[in-house]
Amino acid sequence: MNFLNVELNPIRVALFSGNYNCVMDGPARALNRLVAFLECHGVEVRVFSPTVVEPAFKHTGTLIPVPSIPLPGRTEYRLALGLPKRLREEIRAFDPTIFHLSAPDWLGHAALRLAARLNRPAVASYHTRFDFYARYYGGGWIERPMTRAMMRFYNRCDLVLAPCDSMAKELIAQGLRSPLSLWGRGVDTDFFHPGHRDTAWRRSLGFADDDVVIAFVGRLVVEKGIHRFAETIEALEQRLGRRARCLVVGDGPARESFARRLPDARFTGYLTGTDLARAYASSDIFFNPSDSETFGNVTLEAMASGLPCVCVDATGSRSLVTEGVTGFLTPVDEIAGLVRRLEQLVTDAALRRTMGANAQRQAFHYRWSEILGEVLDNYCRVIEERYAARPLLLKPWREKRAPAAFDIPLHAPEAAESRRAAL
Numbered sequence: 001m002n003f004l005n006v007e008l009n010p011i012r013v014a015l016f017s018g019n020y021n022c023v024m025d026g027p028a029r030a031l032n033r034l035v036a037f038l039e040c041h042g043v044e045v046r047v048f049s050p051t052v053v054e055p056a057f058k059h060t061g062t063l064i065p066v067p068s069i070p071l072p073g074r075t076e077y078r079l080a081l082g083l084p085k086r087l088r089e090e091i092r093a094f095d096p097t098i099f100h101l102s103a104p105d106w107l108g109h110a111a112l113r114l115a116a117r118l119n120r121p122a123v124a125s126y127h128t129r130f131d132f133y134a135r136y137y138g139g140g141w142i143e144r145p146m147t148r149a150m151m152r153f154y155n156r157c158d159l160v161l162a163p164c165d166s167m168a169k170e171l172i173a174q175g176l177r178s179p180l181s182l183w184g185r186g187v188d189t190d191f192f193h194p195g196h197r198d199t200a201w202r203r204s205l206g207f208a209d210d211d212v213v214i215a216f217v218g219r220l221v222v223e224k225g226i227h228r229f230a231e232t233i234e235a236l237e238q239r240l241g242r243r244a245r246c247l248v249v250g251d252g253p254a255r256e257s258f259a260r261r262l263p264d265a266r267f268t269g270y271l272t273g274t275d276l277a278r279a280y281a282s283s284d285i286f287f288n289p290s291d292s293e294t295f296g297n298v299t300l301e302a303m304a305s306g307l308p309c310v311c312v313d314a315t316g317s318r319s320l321v322t323e324g325v326t327g328f329l330t331p332v333d334e335i336a337g338l339v340r341r342l343e344q345l346v347t348d349a350a351l352r353r354t355m356g357a358n359a360q361r362q363a364f365h366y367r368w369s370e371i372l373g374e375v376l377d378n379y380c381r382v383i384e385e386r387y388a389a390r391p392l393l394l395k396p397w398r399e400k401r402a403p404a405a406f407d408i409p410l411h412a413p414e415a416a417e418s419r420r421a422a423l
Contacts, residue, residue, distance in 0.1 A: 163295035181378050214283070
C-alpha cells in the first residue's frame with residue numbers, strides 16, 4: 001500500500017476526454033451526466049478535452065481546453081495532441097485524487113503517464129470500439145494491431161469500466177487483464193415514454209395512421225450499420241410487395257448516400273429533447289443494425305418509448321434485448337433473418353404491443369442514480385486500495401451497496417429484483 005499525503009475529502013477527479021462537447025454522441029452524453037452527478041455529491045472534477053468555437057451542446061462542469069486538430073476524414077471530431085507543460089502544471093495544482101481516462105488516444109496516453117509520475121490511480125472507461133471501426137474504412141488489416149495496442153493501454157490502468165456485460169466479455173477475450181467492472185447507462189423513463197406519441201406529427205411527415213413505422217436513430221456513419229439497414233429494408237419491401245415506412249433520425253457524413261438508398265424514408269435530421277422523445281414514441285419498431293455498439297443508448301431509449309427492437313446480435317444489443325421478449329436478435333449480416341423478424345413485427349400488431357410493453361418495463365430497471373453511483377463506488381474502492389485510506393464520501397445517498405453489475409447482468413429480469421432489494 002502507498003501512504004500518500006493526499007486529502008481524500010473531497011475526492012478530486014481529473015477526467016480526460018477526446019470529445020466532451022464537440023459532438024453530441026453517446027460517450028459525451030454519458031461523461032457529462034457523470035460529471036453532473038459527481039459534483040452533486042461533493043466530488044471536484046476538472047475535464048480536459050478538445051473544444052470548438054461552436055460546441056454541440058452546453059457542457060456540465062469545468063472544462064479545460066487541450067490542444068487539438070480536426071480528425072482527418074471526420075472533421076466534426078477533434079484529435080487531442082496530448083498535454084503540454086502548462087496543462088500538466090495545472091493538473092498538478094489541482095492535485096487529483098484519481099484520473100479518469102475515456103479513450104486510448106494521445107491525450108489518454110499522456111494522462112496515464114502523468115498519473116504514474118504523480119503516483120495516482122487511473123480508471124479507464126471503455127466507450128468506443130476504435131479498432132472495430134477500422135474494418136469500415138478500408139483498414140481491416142490494422143484492426144488486430146489496434147486491439148493489441150488498446151489492450152496495452154487498458155492493462156496499465158488500475159480499473160477498466162465496461163459499458164455492459166457483453167462488452168466486458170469481449171474485452172477479456174481480447175486480452176484485458178486489469179480489474180474490470182461495469183459502468184452501464186441509464187435512461188430517463190419519464191422523458192422517453194410512449195405517451196409522447198403524436199399522430200399529427202406522424203401525418204405531417206406523410207405517414208398514414210395505419211402505417212407501421214420502422215425507426216433508425218443515430219449518427220449517419222458507416223460504422224452504425226446504415227448500409228445493412230438499407231439492404232434489409234430493400235429486401236423487406238420485396239417480401240412485403242410494398243414500400244416499408246421508415247423514419248431516420250440523425251445526421252452525419254453518410255446521410256446523402258443513405259438517403260439515396262431509402263428514397264421513401266423520412267429524414268428528420270438531428271433531434272434532441274422532446275422532439276427526439278416524440279420521434280421514438282411516434283414510431284412502431286426500432287431497428288438497430290449496428291454491430292459496433294459498446295452499449296446502445298438509442299436501443300434503451302427506444303425500449304423506454306415502448307418499441308420492440310430488432311438488432312443484430314452483437315456487443316451492446318445482446319445485453320439489452322431479450323430474445324423473443326422485448327425484440328429479436330439476429331446474427332450479423334444475416335439479412336434474411338433481419339427481414340423475417342421485421343416482417344413478423346410489421347404484420348403482427350399484437351406482437352408489437354406485447355414486445356413493446358415488455359421493453360418499456362425492462363427499461364425501468366436502468367436507473368441513472370444507481371448506475372452513476374456504482375462509478376463513484378468504483379472510484380472509492382480504487383482510492384482505498386491505492387492510499388490505504390477510506391474516503392469520507394462513500395455512498396452518503398445509500399447505506400447498502402448494490403451487488404456488482406458484472407456479477408448480475410443488468411438485462412436479466414432477476415437482476416432488477418436483486419438490485420431493488422439491495423437498496
